[in-house]
Amino acid sequence: xxxxxxxxxxxxxxxxxxxxxxxxxxxxxxxxxxxxxxxxxxxxxxxxxxxxxxxxxxxxxxxxxxxxxxxxxxxxxxxxxxxxxxxxxxxxxxxxxxxxxxxxxxxxxxxxxxxxxxxxxxxxxxxxxxxxxxxxxxxxxxxxxxxxxxxxxxxxxxxxxxxxxxxxxxxxxxxxxxxxxxxxxxxxxxxxxxxxxxxxxxxxxxxxxxxxxxxxxxxxxxxxxxxxxxxxxxxxxxxxxxxxxxxxxxxxxxxxxxxxxxxxxxxxxxxxxxxxxxxxxxxxxxxxxxxxxxxxxxxxxxxxxxxxxxxxxxxxxxxxxxxxxxxxxxxxxxxxxxxx
Ligand SMILES: [Zn+2]
Numbered sequence: 001x002x003x004x005x006x007x008x009x010x011x012x013x014x015x016x017x018x019x020x021x022x023x024x025x026x027x028x029x030x031x032x033x034x035x036x037x038x039x040x041x042x043x044x045x046x047x048x049x050x051x052x053x054x055x056x057x058x059x060x061x062x063x064x065x066x067x068x069x070x071x072x073x074x075x076x077x078x079x080x081x082x083x084x085x086x087x088x089x090x091x092x093x094x095x096x097x098x099x100x101x102x103x104x105x106x107x108x109x110x111x112x113x114x115x116x117x118x119x120x121x122x123x124x125x126x127x128x129x130x131x132x133x134x135x136x137x138x139x140x141x142x143x144x145x146x147x148x149x150x151x152x153x154x155x156x157x158x159x160x161x162x163x164x165x166x167x168x169x170x171x172x173x174x175x176x177x178x179x180x181x182x183x184x185x186x187x188x189x190x191x192x193x194x195x196x197x198x199x200x201x202x203x204x205x206x207x208x209x210x211x212x213x214x215x216x217x218x219x220x221x222x223x224x225x226x227x228x229x230x231x232x233x234x235x236x237x238x239x240x241x242x243x244x245x246x247x248x249x250x251x252x253x254x255x256x257x258x259x260x261x262x263x264x265x266x267x268x269x270x271x272x273x274x275x276x277x278x279x280x281x282x283x284x285x286x287x288x289x290x291x292x293x294x295x296x297x298x299x300x301x302x303x304x305x306x307x308x309x310x311x312x313x314x315x316x317x318x319x320x321x322x323x324x325x326x327x328x329x330x331x332x333x334x335x336x337x338x339x340x
Pocket of ligand 1: 287288299
């Protein structure tokens with residue numbers, strides 16, 4: 001084992017120990033990274049996606065997104081890569097939705113710079129596609145536009161615009177009053193819950209039979225993308241990063257009965273984002289499917305319980321764990337102090 005990993009590992013053990021955390025395992029498992037194929041290099045701060053699938057599949061789904069406003073104006077901001085050497089293991093969440101989330105998937109995705117992971121797998125059409133934080137699991141038996149819907153959850157933090165569904169408090173596309181939309185295509189009752197309103201009758205967050213989110217959503221997404229109208233905020237092009245030379249900490253949390261405990265931390269090789277805060281209430285699983293002749297999607301949103309794996313780049317010293325914005329714990333990674 002590389003001496004650097006021993007030093008990082010020992011530092012994590014010492015720092016976690018003196019921080020008073022009770023935790024059960026520290027795994028030091030630098031492993032061979034998979035080959036990452038870069039399809040497109042975007043700009044610093046733009047959305048970055050890694051697909052588990054072929055080049056052709058990745059292009060097919062990205063072209064769906066690029067055909068939707070406002071992503072059509074921001075194609076050059078996306079960083080897109082794919083991994084075609086493994087087939088991730090997925091589960092059928094509650095027997096009804098495809099969910100490809102595991103420690104192994106998070107570790108494999110670290111071969112590519114990314115914020116979002118997209119896994120493609122064919123299932124019977126009744127099995128729903130899902131979005132779980134940055135992990136999008138697409139049933140390839142669904143219309144291609146399901147990708148725009150699930151990316152709306154993952155990137156825009158949009159709630160379902162069909163009813164009934166759960167309404168996350170962080171979502172802004174469903175409002176209690178029509179006056180809360182600065183711009184809109186209209187105002188329609190029913191947005192996750194019957195007492196809330198949506199700004200478009202039939203947008204992507206309600207139906208796969210359309211190719212628009214709505215003008216309220218477009219303005220919201222332009223802000224996130226850093227594009228305003230026809231002018232784009234200039235960003236520096238990202239040089240292709242070599243994730244094999246980078247290190248990160250994989251923080252293992254367990255969420256159960258509304259409580260979150262820190263299970264362990266492992267030192268890993270690969271790319272990760274400089275995440276400094278985890279909001280435990282944000283771990284929602286959106287699950288969706290639309291029958292072929294139906295006008296609207298149906299589905300459910302679940303509050304996730306179980307194992308969570310948070311990759312944190314080597315530059316971050318402390319990961320704050322929050323519930324409803326209140327600090328409930330900290331993981332002291334100390335990687336900066338201890339970098340070999
Ligand atoms: Zn949905």
